[in-house]
Amino acid sequence: MFAEIITIGDEILIGQIVDTNSAFIAKQLNLIGVSVYQISSVQDEREHILQAFKEAEERADIVIITGGLGPTKDDITKHTICEYFQDELVEDASVLAHVEQLFKKYFARPISDLNKKQALVPSRSTVLHNQFGTAPGMWLEKGDKTFISLPGVPFEMKGLIQEEVIPRIQNKYKRPYILHKTIITYGLGESALAERIESWEDSLPSFVKLAYLPNVGKVRLRLTAKGTDKDILDSIVEEQIEKLKPLISDIFFSAEEEGSFEVVIGNLLAEMGATLAVAESCTGGKIAEMLTSIPGASRYFNGSVVSYATQAKIDVLGVDEQLISKHSVVSKQVAEAMAQAAQKVFKAHYTIATTGNAGPKKGDSDADVGTVFIAIGTPKGVISEEFNFGNHRERVINKASNKALEMLWKEILEK
Amino acid sequence: MFAEIITIGDEILIGQIVDTNSAFIAKQLNLIGVSVYQISSVQDEREHILQAFKEAEERADIVIITGGLGPTKDDITKHTICEYFQDELVEDASVLAHVEQLFKKYFARPISDLNKKQALVPSRSTVLHNQFGTAPGMWLEKGDKTFISLPGVPFEMKGLIQEEVIPRIQNKYKRPYILHKTIITYGLGESALAERIESWEDSLPSFVKLAYLPNVGKVRLRLTAKGTDKDILDSIVEEQIEKLKPLISDIFFSAEEEGSFEVVIGNLLAEMGATLAVAESCTGGKIAEMLTSIPGASRYFNGSVVSYATQAKIDVLGVDEQLISKHSVVSKQVAEAMAQAAQKVFKAHYTIATTGNAGPKKGDSDADVGTVFIAIGTPKGVISEEFNFGNHRERVINKASNKALEMLWKEILEK
Numbered sequence: 001m002f003a004e005i006i007t008i009g010d011e012i013l014i015g016q017i018v019d020t021n022s023a024f025i026a027k028q029l030n031l032i033g034v035s036v037y038q039i040s041s042v043q044d045e046r047e048h049i050l051q052a053f054k055e056a057e058e059r060a061d062i063v064i065i066t067g068g069l070g071p072t073k074d075d076i077t078k079h080t081i082c083e084y085f086q087d088e089l090v091e092d093a094s095v096l097a098h099v100e101q102l103f104k105k106y107f108a109r110p111i112s113d114l115n116k117k118q119a120l121v122p123s124r125s126t127v128l129h130n131q132f133g134t135a136p137g138m139w140l141e142k143g144d145k146t147f148i149s150l151p152g153v154p155f156e157m158k159g160l161i162q163e164e165v166i167p168r169i170q171n172k173y174k175r176p177y178i179l180h181k182t183i184i185t186y187g188l189g190e191s192a193l194a195e196r197i198e199s200w201e202d203s204l205p206s207f208v209k210l211a212y213l214p215n216v217g218k219v220r221l222r223l224t225a226k227g228t229d230k231d232i233l234d235s236i237v238e239e240q241i242e243k244l245k246p247l248i249s250d251i252f253f254s255a256e257e258e259g260s261f262e263v264v265i266g267n268l269l270a271e272m273g274a275t276l277a278v279a280e281s282c283t284g285g286k287i288a289e290m291l292t293s294i295p296g297a298s299r300y301f302n303g304s305v306v307s308y309a310t311q312a313k314i315d316v317l318g319v320d321e322q323l324i325s326k327h328s329v330v331s332k333q334v335a336e337a338m339a340q341a342a343q344k345v346f347k348a349h350y351t352i353a354t355t356g357n358a359g360p361k362k363g364d365s366d367a368d369v370g371t372v373f374i375a376i377g378t379p380k381g382v383i384s385e386e387f388n389f390g391n392h393r394e395r396v397i398n399k400a401s402n403k404a405l406e407m408l409w410k411e412i413l414e415k
Numbered sequence: 416m417f418a419e420i421i422t423i424g425d426e427i428l429i430g431q432i433v434d435t436n437s438a439f440i441a442k443q444l445n446l447i448g449v450s451v452y453q454i455s456s457v458q459d460e461r462e463h464i465l466q467a468f469k470e471a472e473e474r475a476d477i478v479i480i481t482g483g484l485g486p487t488k489d490d491i492t493k494h495t496i497c498e499y500f501q502d503e504l505v506e507d508a509s510v511l512a513h514v515e516q517l518f519k520k521y522f523a524r525p526i527s528d529l530n531k532k533q534a535l536v537p538s539r540s541t542v543l544h545n546q547f548g549t550a551p552g553m554w555l556e557k558g559d560k561t562f563i564s565l566p567g568v569p570f571e572m573k574g575l576i577q578e579e580v581i582p583r584i585q586n587k588y589k590r591p592y593i594l595h596k597t598i599i600t601y602g603l604g605e606s607a608l609a610e611r612i613e614s615w616e617d618s619l620p621s622f623v624k625l626a627y628l629p630n631v632g633k634v635r636l637r638l639t640a641k642g643t644d645k646d647i648l649d650s651i652v653e654e655q656i657e658k659l660k661p662l663i664s665d666i667f668f669s670a671e672e673e674g675s676f677e678v679v680i681g682n683l684l685a686e687m688g689a690t691l692a693v694a695e696s697c698t699g700g701k702i703a704e705m706l707t708s709i710p711g712a713s714r715y716f717n718g719s720v721v722s723y724a725t726q727a728k729i730d731v732l733g734v735d736e737q738l739i740s741k742h743s744v745v746s747k748q749v750a751e752a753m754a755q756a757a758q759k760v761f762k763a764h765y766t767i768a769t770t771g772n773a774g775p776k777k778g779d780s781d782a783d784v785g786t787v788f789i790a791i792g793t794p795k796g797v798i799s800e801e802f803n804f805g806n807h808r809e810r811v812i813n814k815a816s817n818k819a820l821e822m823l824w825k826e827i828l829e830k
Contacts, residue, residue, distance in 0.1 A: 010624075010626060010639070015437075015443075016595075016637065017628070018435050022427075022430075022456070023432065027429065027430030035428075038463075039428065040453060040455045041437070042453055070605055070606075071605065071609065073609075073616065073625075112606060115606050153629070180431075191487070194487045209425075209489070211489045224425070285706075286704050288700030288704075289699055289701050292700060292812075301724070303720065303727035303731065304700055305718065305720050306718045307718045308712070308717060308718040308719075309690075309761075312717050312718035315760060316761065346724075361711070392570065
């Protein structure tokens with residue numbers, strides 16, 4: 001049971017946008033037992049699209065196409081689908097009514113001829129209702145094969161996948177069960193980890209596949225199994241994970257599929273009834289943004305100060321000016337003072353503070369580019385550590401933010 | 416002059432990670448006149464990789480492959496390249512010395528047998544030095560065609576593309592000149608914009624291609640031209656843009672290739688010697704994060720308070736408690752008070768304040784999910800506006816952050 005994803009649009013091929021749609025679609029398909037064989041990004045160009053359709057049809061049962069459904073001249077997907085299916089475009093009354101209604105509601109003006117074209121669909125297609133936009137989804141069958149065309153706007157595509165596409169695939173195709181389990185480890189490199197668990201890896205059943213996914217300070221181990229019996233697969237993979245755990249007890253972080261530090265910390269704080277606040281300098285709001293990206297963060301997150309300018313550390317947080325002049329703004333002492341000040345001004349049990357230089361140039365201090373001090377305030381006191389995260393601005397900010405959450409997580413566990 | 420990009424790794428096909436490498440590579444290739452014909456993501460599976468190599472070789476002059484170069488068992492790219500080129504792996508002394516040195520420096524331990532494998536390369540390949548990691552890049556030629564294999568870790572891949580791959584392509588191939596110019600407009604939908612500029616679009620020379628790229632509140636118009644004479648292309652495209660400008664003067668934002676609001680605002684503030692601070696509630700640090708992602712933001716950005724909890728608005732910003740109880744925390748009055756409070760505590764000329772409910776549930780107020788008040792503090796006073804950005808948490812945060820920067824930009828221009 002294979003699918004292929006084809007994204008249409010020159011903007012992807014010239015690197016103007018990153019294709020985030022394919023990862024979303026692939027994840028949703030995996031959840032219902034459909035494997036994605038290949039993802040291809042092709043140009044807004046008739047022959048190229050036709051060739052991609054042909055190749056995908058040979059390899060897969062389901063072909064999902066995104067993009068190229070706008071009303072403007074550069075969008076040619078619909079015409080090309082008609083050519084491939086030897087079909088013609090006809091006006092769909094329900095789509096036309098929907099487009100008219102959207103224009104009335106949001107633009108307070110009548111629909112134009114250009115927008116009317118959004119209601120044209122291949123005569124043999126089933127229309128998939130796009131509640132969030134004017135371009136409908138389209139479902140076309142060719143024997144056992146199904147082609148599905150969706151708009152490229154992520155918000156609209158997501159709605160269509162969840163509301164229309166997934167239920168129809170579940171209805172039409174018999175599918176196996178695919179199980180992915182991810183174990184997150186931290187603090188040990190990919191190759192050292194591989195050596196440590198080599199004999200366990202060699203003893204895995206042949207239908208269980210292991211992958212190593214290294215990322216800033218963490219290595220994720222992904223176990224994948226595919227079969228017909230959900231219960232058997234679940235129990236076999238669970239058994240393997242239980243065998244693995246004693247081998248990695250010192251570096252084991254989480255076995256949750258989506259167990260990021262933000263989520264795990266949030267759950268721990270909510271359970272404890274404890275609160276958190278952040279005082280950021282070099283990370284510039286990144287830590288607050290990560291924490292508040294989790295729905296329900298308001299249960300434990302009191303707030304954050306980004307004290308980017310030195311003066312803001314004094315005025316807003318109340319850090320002692322003399323402490324800053326004595327030790328410099330990028331120092332252990334200032335990081336710890338910021339963490340304690342944040343506990344006070346936000347009335348929070350736990351706090352994170354960062355001060356450092358993310359580059360590219362030196363800022364208010366003489367500290368080397370990449371130097372970051374991270375302090376964690378807890379009900380028992382304050383701890384801090386010094387790091388150098390290299391000379392790549394974005395990477396320094398990301399590494400410091402991840403490390404700060406890791407340090408906080410450890411302090412919460414040791415409470 | 417075409418290239419294809421092949422990314423290898425099951426993690427992309429199951430939707431565990433988004434492929435950001437391809438966009439980076441495509442952008443760098445375009446800058447030197449190499450068009451990307453197709454991007455394909457394939458599985459860590461021998462036959463599939465061989466098939467992808469074959470298809471790409473038929474269509475393109477240059478094939479760039481990323482991923483599958485780790486030392487662990489799931490990484491098979493190197494062996495598969497050998498099979499495709501009927502070559503064998505040999506140990507490269509310079510790579511071995513580099514890996515040994517990295518281990519000594521960062522892990523303070525000797526290199527293991529597993530890591531030694533990183534020094535194996537196809538005998539006919541030219542090694543591309545990876546200063547940031549243990550997996551070398553590889554350059555292989557087959558007649559006029561070139562295959563380039565790079566590690567999938569973005570940081571390492573980027574270094575190799577810039578330092579090794581681009582100079583070698585420039586050296587080996589004669590390339591045309593590709594020009595992309597993007598005009599950013601705001602506040603008018605894609606189809607209304609298309610109708611307004613239709614006669615201009617129809618009059619474009621045939622070798623100038625126009626694309627519409629709609630995004631949260633903005634539509635980008637991208638003009639692309641390809642040819643041999645840089646000066647002629649530049650002047651023709653420039654001429655077309657000059658003809659376009661009067662048609663869109665009321666919605667014209669910027670003609671810069673990378674002219675995001677953050678960059679443009681930063682440049683304006685730096686020129687004026689003015690400063691900026693932010694008081695965020697529902698946007699949770701996103702606006703500060705966007706502003707500080709720009710190198711040099713410390714010239715004008717004083718800082719930010721994320722007053723997520725209502726109490727933090729009172730304690731940290733000093734917003735009047737009675738004002739909040741009278742009008743509710745999600746209100747025009749509180750947004751304006753936050754903007755003014757931020758001017759005071761951060762001693763800033765300009766401020767942005769947001770208060771609202773990003774969802775998924777109602778928070779400290781009765782406001783509907785999606786309701787956001789944005790206020791802009793300026794040296795002349797404070798303005799504010801109410802919005803409803805829908806019921807999708809991530810989208811509400813993004814839309815509110817973009818809109819806030821747009822409002823600030825207009826206020827700065829009208830000073």
